[in-house]
Amino acid sequence: MLKSLHTGLLLPLLLLLGLQDVLPLLASSFDLRTFADETLTGFRHILPEGLDHMAFILGLFFLSRELPTLLLQTTLFTAAHSFVLGLVVFTGLHIPVHWVELGVGLSIALLGLEGLRPALLQRWRPLMILAFGGIHGLAFAHSLVQAENIRRSPLSALFGFNLGVELGQLTLILALVLLFSPWWQRTWYHPRVRQPALALITLSGLHWAWARW
Secondary structure (H helix, E strand, O other): OHHHHHHHOHHHHHHHOOHHHHHHHHHHHOOHHHHHHHHHHHHHHHOOOOHHHHHHHHHHHHHOOOHHHHHHHHHHHHHHHHHHHHHHHHHOOOOOHHHHHHHHHHHHHHHHHHHHOOOOOHHHHHHHHHHHHHHHHHHHHHHHHOOOHHHHOHHHHHHHHHHHHHHHHHHHHHHHHHHHHHHOOOOOHHHHHHHHHHHHHHHHHHHHHHHOO
């Protein structure tokens, strides 16, 4: 219990102490095996097990028409789910998983719809992606807090799991860029690839939301 309390205070201490004071605390709370195990778990949570999270990344990819926009929107999503994941781990925030899973499905459907009809929410797109990132962060946290490693070394488990999730996302995005970027400027890409993909993503999100209602 004392160890968990000690670890839970590390994040606020990062703001209050100098780097030379923080590093020993990090080292004393870090467990390499837990970090490695949760990195693999986080990666698998995206590839190949996380079909809904993969669908959201696909939505972000097809929502973007150029690489800088894709990087910005992916960064917003990553920042939001990383923050919420840490918040859940270190504060014990709890939202019933039923509502979280429903929110994940709706976020996928709305993201796809935003790509099909960009005038609907274009002004609010950054805030929308941040909000959806928070919802997915709650879903990630539900998986992480049930792991035995989170009780052994919370900080190591959090960093490892989050790193694994990011590596999974980056792997998927890199594969998509390599596969589709040569065609981005082709006249047939938008009507024959991007629009059908966004429609399928929207329908998938609606299906998941309905199934989880």
